[in-house]
Amino acid sequence: VRAKTNIETEKNGRERIVVSELPYLVNKAELVKKIADLAREKIIDGITGVRDESDQTGMRITIDIRRDASASVVLNNLFKETQMQANFGMNMVAIVNGAPHFLTLKQMLEYYLHHQEDVITRRTKFELKKAEARAHILAGLRIALDHIDEIIKIIRGSQNSDIAKAQLIQNFGLDDRQ
DSSP: OBOEEEEEEOTTSOEEEEEEEOOTTOOHHHHHHHHHHHHHTTSSTTEEEEEEOOBTTBOOEEEEEOTTSOHHHHHHHHHHHSTTBOOOOOOOEEEETTEEEEOOHHHHHHHHHHHHHHHHHHHHHHHHHHHHHHHHHHHHHHHHHHTHHHHHHHHHHOSSHHHHHHHHHHHHOOOSOO
């Protein structure tokens, strides 16, 4: 993983390297100190100054380059000698069809996308089933509202709720849930 850098040329012809993002888990203050130490000890030749110009708008580290030095060469040396370029390992083991497997990045992404499709499909089917059940109940309520007087007459005229239920099912085509 590399830092995001930009090479700017000033009006007087000098170049500067501007770092706008750092790799994961790299401490900015320690990086600035390390670059200054490398320049002071002449391990990386061509650096005249390092400044941390970060503020609330974002991160910005500027590295001034000597006139006779190449900014791209200095940048490559910075990647080599500092944490502006970092490697980290990843454990790419996943359970596929009930067994653990080592996967490539492409395979990992494919299995993840397949999993997301499965999750969305299941969720949509569940929500559809729930909506259809609600629509079935509402259809029964609609029938009840259309024949409200007859339904009240059947319920009041019945001896118990089981008899009323049986007559409503028979007369209006309702089912048990409705």
